[in-house]
Amino acid sequence: MEIITNDNEKTGLAIAPLKEVIDPEIGLNVVDLGLIRQLDFDDAEKDIYCTMTLTTRFCPMGESISSGVRTALEQSFPDYKIDLTLTFEPPWNSSMISEEGMAFLNGY
Numbered sequence: 001m002e003i004i005t006n007d008n009e010k011t012g013l014a015i016a017p018l019k020e021v022i023d024p025e026i027g028l029n030v031v032d033l034g035l036i037r038q039l040d041f042d043d044a045e046k047d048i049y050c051t052m053t054l055t056t057r058f059c060p061m062g063e064s065i066s067s068g069v070r071t072a073l074e075q076s077f078p079d080y081k082i083d084l085t086l087t088f089e090p091p092w093n094s095s096m097i098s099e100e101g102m103a104f105l106n107g108y
Contacts, residue, residue: 024061028104036052
């Protein structure tokens with residue numbers, strides 16, 4: 001699943017640290033799992049707007065995963081305020097997993 005963004009360069013910088021945020025129940029990072037939906041940057045206000053989802057609305061690790069995403073963005077962009085929004089529309093499904101993520105899950 002592609003991340004929607006208004007700044008491909010900054011999103012590229014955010015990807016590496018976000019790939020360090022692992023869903024502990026699945027063992028896959030939030031990027032390859034398809035949990036990061038949108039990253040928009042407001043340079044004038046120094047804001048990052050991140051829209052993400054979880055694999056289920058009642059994910060027991062949701063708080064931990066969201067906190068990890070926030071921390072990864074804060075470390076990559078220390079001068080920016082992070083506005084993190086959870087959405088469940090459309091609901092997450094396995095088709096959102098990247099090819100790399102599917103290979104990892106299938107043991108390749």
